[in-house]
Amino acid sequence: MKKIYFTLFILMSAIAGMAYLYFSNLTRETSYQETSLYAATANSGLIFCIQNEKSVFEVLKGQHFFRKLLGEEKFGQLSLLKNELMSGPTVSNLIGNHNIFISFAAGKNKEIDYLVSTQLNDELEKPKLITAIQSKGITITTENGILKLALKDSSLFYLNIEKNLILLSNNSELIKTAMVHEPTEENHQFVAYIKSGNKFSKNSLGNLYVDFNKVPAILKSILPGNLNGGLSVFNHQNSFATFNYNFSRERVFFNGNSEIHDPKNYLKLFTALSPQQNSIDNLLPENTANFRLYAMADYNIWKKSLANWFQINKEDQKVNRTIQDFNKEYHLNTADIFPAYFKNQFITFQLKSSENLAAVNLTNGDKVKQFLLDMSDDYNPDIKRFKKSGLLYCYFGEPFKQFSRPYYAIIDNNMIVSNQPAALSSFLEAYRSNKLLINTQDYINIYSQISKTANITYYINRKNSGDLVRKTIYLPYYNHYINKQGLEGFSSFVYQLSGDKGEFQTNLLLNTIPEISPDTLENLTNK
Structure with missing residues (x-):
């Protein structure tokens, strides 16, 4: 979530x-x-x-x-x-x-x-400001040392002018804390x-x-x-x-x-990377509610930063033990799997029905499938499950912490994981039927407005996320979310972070549902 x-x-x-x-x-x-x-x-x-x-x-x-x-x-x-x-x-x-x-x-x-x-040009002009406000028919009284403004429609605001500092609010407490702060x-x-x-x-x-x-x-x-x-x-x-x-x-x-500024923040691992063209979202099903995509040019360089992140968060010893346990039990070197065959992108995503999944793109899915045979149990011909926990977290970090011992499927050089095998089955059905997010009109439209080049991309589909939002926010905000006069007119949004010498260049786009004129709608109806 x-x-x-x-x-x-x-x-x-x-x-x-x-x-x-x-x-x-x-x-x-x-x-x-x-x-x-x-x-x-x-x-x-x-x-x-x-x-x-x-x-x-x-x-x-x-x-x-x-x-x-x-x-x-x-x-x-x-x-x-x-x-x-x-x-x-x-x-x-x-x-x-x-x-x-x-x-x-x-x-x-x-x-x-x-x-x-804001501020007055001169603190001696305070009486002029009060007079200007009163000239508009606004009643001014004093409440606990703060001016209370009553408009003609009974709306109330609070005002304080201290020297040349002007503070105006719908809540007098904000003014008080700002004054003594x-x-x-x-x-x-x-x-x-x-x-x-x-x-x-x-x-x-x-x-x-x-x-x-x-x-x-x-x-x-x-x-x-x-x-x-x-x-x-x-x-x-x-x-x-x-x-x-x-x-x-x-x-x-x-x-x-x-x-x-916090070295413990996982996102900091991407601030010095060059932005990459995103493509792993091409496999997402059309009922995707939201996703978070990560991209890098060179995994081996990035992995050094990941190792340092584990150390800062005091998880390096636990990660090393997990890798050693896998290597010892299955008589292999896990460094020959993901570091060797990971391409450049991974993604976590959530479906409309609330299931969470993740995917990693690979240079050779068949090779990875062979390496994982001994450490996996069969669920069905398409889906397997890791016998031990924690391997993906060791090589990709925070986004995969929730997928400790997941089910997985490998298809077209992509490894897709989930904690629910039914979610994987649903994904595979949508993927093979070409019922994909990239084929929807809104997704096509949103990326005609913004580049697909970034290191980290957050996406949310407003309609597909409706049930998820309803369960996580207070009712007044949810009502605004679904209101025709509120956020219903917005279809989706993208938030991008692109590395820039230790910082991020950021883009935020809220896309809208294109309005159809009455004439166009009539023509479409008559066809």
């Missing part, structure tokens, strides 16, 4: 990220101001910086994805916030050339709250990362910044239970990411980079 959790978080980030677009016409120039930036990072690991494009809002009016991604309630709140509080030349001039940061954090009752932080070393690092990431924003409409250290708190507003099992990937993941928004009327596309 790790794949679906990760992609759910990425999807949620993209949904939240669209919020910044409503504020984009308020700025004149781009300049980072640390007081508002530190306030933004006090509660949140999702930070948005508004760029200085005057016509952004007008351009984005034509993109109907905004309302669908954000949802009716948050769309309505942010519409009011922009139109009733922050629009108009007076407020715009008082803010001047300062950036506007919007951060999202976990709230009460499974809600996600937001904080807007003493920056930690982690915050200093994140702020430094955001400031250095400014070089990516010069040609972008806006930027989303992610501090994965603070992701668990946000996820708990969406997902029940503790962050264990598949969700443990988000615990203590010391990494940052930045995404640039790229406007399109047909899809939602972000690109940027990611930095992973």
Whole structure:
């Protein structure tokens, strides 16, 4: 389930990220101001910086994805916030050339709250801002030292102006913590990362910044239970990411980079590799819900990094014992199997029915099949099972930890594994019948928009993942997931990580179902 959790978080980030677009016409120039930036990072690991494009809002009016991604309630709140509080030349001039940061954090009752932080040109202009707000018919009272704003429709917002720092939120608690927050070393690092990431924003409409250290708190507003099992990937993941928004009327596309600071993180094994053309996804059945694909140019070079990763995670001795036990019991050298005949890609994937499988591409499947004969039991003529546990994990690491003693089948130089033989039988039937994901219209369409060259690729099919999502997120978020006015219009998305000298270049694409005009639909019906 790790794949679906990760992609759910990425999807949620993209949904939240669209919020910044409503504020984009308020700025004149781009300049980072640390007081508002530190306030933004006090509660949140999702930070948005508004760029200085005057016509952004007008351009984005034509993109109907905004309302669908954000949802009716948050769309309505942010519409009011922009139109009733922050629009108009007076407020715009008082803010001047300062950036506007919007951060999202976990709230009460499974809600996600937001904080807007920016600055006045001059702290002496605070009375002018208050007057400008009151001129719009907004009632201002004081509650526990924070200004409470009541709009004509009874909507409530909270405002605090301390010196020239402006904090605005739907939750007064976010303002309080931002006001008294003493920056930690982690915050200093994140702020430094955001400031250095400014070089990516010069040609972008806006930027989303992610501090994965603070992701668990946000996820708990969406997902029940503790962050264990598949969700443990988000615990203590010391990494940052930045995404640039790229406007399109047909899809939602972000690109940027990611930095992973934790040497225990498995993904770090791919940060220095050159991106590879992906092809192992060609064997996936059409009912695939999600997958995670890994690619490398040279396994023997990568294996040295894997050995170091085992050592850092204090598993090197266990791995060595497992390999020695296999070699001793079956009188062979397992290094002559996968290191010798592995090609360059492996993949883990989940079917619509929730079964998990994985595949490894090989240079010579027949040879591997012969090597594995003595260490395998027959399930049926096509499917076998390892007699001992742990071999695949020793040579490929974390993605294969869940496949300790799997069933497997080798076909067309690919080894497919699963813990359920029925899942393998289902896979083989779909593969031999050519009922494959690559033949679906959406999959063809999504890769006409983005390159298939990467080191790591996450994919989720929205429709095939419906039942899986229903079991893992709270009902309000699931309702938005299946709502025609929500995420139903999105068909799938791809998240790519490509090695770049110790970092990742990243792409995130949310694809849509092409709309069919009434005339076209009538013509198709009449045929």
